[in-house]
Amino acid sequence: xxxxxxxxxxxxxxxxxxxxxxxxxxxxxxxxxxxxxxxxxxxxxxxxxxxxxxxxxxxxxxxxxxxxxxxxxxxxxxxxxxxxxxxxxxxxxxxxxxxxxxxxxxxxxxxxxxxxxxxxxxxxxxxxxxxxxxxxxxxxxxxxxxxxxxxxxxxxxxxxxxxxxxxxxxxxxxxxxxxxxxxxxxxxxxxxxxxxxxxxxxxxxxxxxxxxxxxxxxxxxxxxxxxxxxxxxxxxxxxxxxxxxxxxxxxxxxxxxxxxxxxxxxxxxxxxxxxxxxxxxxxxxxxxxxxxxxxxxxxxxxxxxxxxxxxxxxxxxxxxxxxxxxxxxxxxxxxxxxxxxxxxxxxxxxxxxxxxxxxxxxxxxxxxxxxxxxxxxxxxxxxxxxxxxxxxxxxxxxxxxxxxxxxxxxxxxxxxxxxxxxxxxxxxx
Numbered sequence: 001x002x003x004x005x006x007x008x009x010x011x012x013x014x015x016x017x018x019x020x021x022x023x024x025x026x027x028x029x030x031x032x033x034x035x036x037x038x039x040x041x042x043x044x045x046x047x048x049x050x051x052x053x054x055x056x057x058x059x060x061x062x063x064x065x066x067x068x069x070x071x072x073x074x075x076x077x078x079x080x081x082x083x084x085x086x087x088x089x090x091x092x093x094x095x096x097x098x099x100x101x102x103x104x105x106x107x108x109x110x111x112x113x114x115x116x117x118x119x120x121x122x123x124x125x126x127x128x129x130x131x132x133x134x135x136x137x138x139x140x141x142x143x144x145x146x147x148x149x150x151x152x153x154x155x156x157x158x159x160x161x162x163x164x165x166x167x168x169x170x171x172x173x174x175x176x177x178x179x180x181x182x183x184x185x186x187x188x189x190x191x192x193x194x195x196x197x198x199x200x201x202x203x204x205x206x207x208x209x210x211x212x213x214x215x216x217x218x219x220x221x222x223x224x225x226x227x228x229x230x231x232x233x234x235x236x237x238x239x240x241x242x243x244x245x246x247x248x249x250x251x252x253x254x255x256x257x258x259x260x261x262x263x264x265x266x267x268x269x270x271x272x273x274x275x276x277x278x279x280x281x282x283x284x285x286x287x288x289x290x291x292x293x294x295x296x297x298x299x300x301x302x303x304x305x306x307x308x309x310x311x312x313x314x315x316x317x318x319x320x321x322x323x324x325x326x327x328x329x330x331x332x333x334x335x336x337x338x339x340x341x342x343x344x345x346x347x348x349x350x351x352x353x354x355x356x357x358x359x360x361x362x363x364x365x366x367x368x369x370x371x372x373x374x375x376x377x378x379x380x381x382x383x384x385x386x387x388x389x390x391x392x393x394x395x396x397x398x399x400x401x402x403x404x405x406x407x408x409x410x411x412x413x414x415x416x417x418x419x420x421x422x423x424x425x426x427x428x429x
Contacts, residue, residue, distance in 0.1 A: 002058065003411070004043055005418060006031040011045055011056065016404065019420060025056045028066075037083030038125070042101070044086060046077040053077050053086060055101065067099055080145055081125025096130065098148055107148045113138065117163035122170035127151065127189065129173050131161050140164065140175060142191065152191035158183060162206070167215040172232070174211070174218060179204045184220060186235055195235035199228055204309075210316040210325075217322075217341070221313025225329050229344075239344045243313065243329035243337060245299040247349055254295045255288040255385045256351045257378070286353070286376055288385045297351055300331050317359065319366040326368055328356050336370055338380065350380060358400050364407035371398040377412060377421060390419060 002023075003016040008030050013023040025045075033046040045054045051074040055065040073091030080087060086099045093114040098107040111132045112118055118131040125145060132139040138161035142152040160178040167174070172194065177183040182205030186194045197220075199205075204223035211218055217238075218230045227241040247254055261284055302311040315328035324347070325339040333355040338348040354372040361368055370378040375396045377388045390396045390412065396419065402411045410421045 001040055003420075004034055004036065006034055006045065011043065013043070013058065016409070016420070023056075023058065023061065025054075025064075027054050028052060033077060035077075035079055037079050038081055039083045042079075042083060044077060044079060046074065048074050048077075053088060055086070065101060069097065072097075078119070080128070081121050082145065085145075085148075087119065109141070109143070109148075111139075113161060115162050117165060120164045120166050120173070121145070122166045123168050124170055127166075127170065129164050129166065131164050131175070133161075140173070140187070140191075142173075142189065152189075154187075154191040156185055157193070157196065158185065163209065165209060165211065167211050167218075167232075168213055169215040171215070174209060176206050176209060176220075179206060179223060181205055182222065184209070184218070184230075186218075197228075197230060197235065197237070199237075200224070204312070207312045207314050207330075208316045210318055212318045212322050212325075212341070213320055214322045217318070219316050219318070219325060221316050221327065223309075223312035225312055225331070227313050227316065227325070227327055227339075229325075241325075241327070241337075241339055241344075241346070243327070243332060245297050245332060247293055247295045247297065247346075249346065250293055252293065252346045252349060254291040254293065254349045254351060255380075256291045256295070257286055257353045257387070258289050259284045259286050259353060261285075285389070286374075286387045288350075288387065291351075295349070295351070297332050297349070298334050300333060302331050315356075315359065317361055319361045319368070320363050321366055324361075324366055324368075326359055326361070328359070334372075336368070336380075338368065348380065350378065350385065352378070357398070360401060360403055362407045363403055363405055367407070369401055369403065369410060371401050371412070373397050373399055377401065377410070388421065390421070392419070 001016050002013050004013050009027045011025040014021055027045050029047040029050045031045045032048050035044045041058055043056050051069040053067040057063040076089040078087050084101050088097045093112050096109040096112050111134045113131040113133040120129045128143045128145050130141045138156045138158045144151050156175055158177045159181050162176055162178040164175045173187045175185045182199050184197045188194055206222050208221035216232045220228045225243045228237050229239050231238045302309040311331045313327050314330045317326045325341055327337045334352045336350040340347040352372045354374055357371050357373050359370045367381040375390045379386050397414045398412045400413045412419050
């Protein structure tokens with residue numbers, strides 16, 4: 001399958017296994033966002049400053065499409081699940097315009113809310129939920145994606161609706177309030193309120209939310225440095241996961257990243273030094289040590305009088321097999337916590353040398369990739385931990401990463417470069 005990247009106004013499509021260039025496309029202005037259609041036959045390029053979206057076909061290189069929102073402007077663009085409709089959100093969130101590539105027809109959805117996660121599709125692509133704001137109240141509309149007909153429209157018991165997300169099975173929609181109020185609401189497909197959950201009242205509330213792939217659990221990360229897990233039968237809390245600065249349990253393995261300078265054989269030294277030798281002289285190597293508990297983690301005391309405090313659980317992700325949950329508590333910025341969901345216990349803590357920028361699970365097996373803004377990517381699986389250095393000249397600072405759906409390779413992104421990490425597949429016994 002191909003892979004796409006953009007440089008200024010040019011779109012470059014490469015073969016994902018060899019990185020050979022397959023296609024080059026030129027857009028009318030600098031590209032600010034790209035997205036593949038679900039069947040990988042089309043690529044959307046959004047130029048928000050110009051209010052324009054251009055679409056390119058991989059099968060028919062002469063075919064292309066240009067959508068100009070004109071004076072309405074453009075702040076967001078995405079594909080519908082069928083890969084044949086484009087949803088454009090206009091400036092000031094006045095409306096969402098649905099453009100059909102097949103019939104060239106246009107549909108409008110009014111009053112979309114400007115919030116973190118205001119549009120959500122079910123995994124099977126049949127339904128779309130949209131958060132709306134009108135007359136100073138929050139609403140949710142559910143549409144049928146086949147014909148964009150309104151299925152349900154209902155108000156939500158929120159002060160300031162912040163996000164919506166479907167359970168993977170498409171039966172339940174979670175909606176949550178802004179951080180000023182801890183509230184999670186769970187709705188059925190026909191708009192019935194199944195349950196609402198509130199852990200506490202006055203302090204800052206929800207910071208992150210994640211469904212388990214099986215739809216059995218909903219994990220809620222909050223500003224009080226805890227994760228609460230709700231079950232899908234009663235929607236009651238089954239456990240509360242704390243993130244203390246000192247790890248004391250002997251059942252938890254703590255991997256600590258340590259740096260060591262390379263040792264050089266005097267016989268290998270030459271003058272002038274070779275390029276490979278020079279880079280190895282100045283590069284430090286990194287590995288994991290297993291620490292004996294108790295272990296004190298690097299803790300940052302949040303500044304109370306500043307907005308958006310770096311405190312609380314800001315990252316959450318379940319493994320594909322539902323067995324593990326990875327979390328990050330923002331005031332212990334260098335640590336990744338891995339919880340065993342079968343035992344509801346903390347299994348592993350990875351303490352990195354630098355701030356954790358992101359992590360993502362392998363889509364096929366319980367293997368977690370972590371990046372910290374350094375030139376190394378860190379992999380954890382139940383078998384252990386490994387540090388992988390990105391080869392090459394200069395300092396490649398990995399700010400984000402993304403797994404290929406096969407789990408065989410991973411895209412590593414720095415500020416202005418990318419590379420692909422290929423992994424040898426092991427049989428999971």
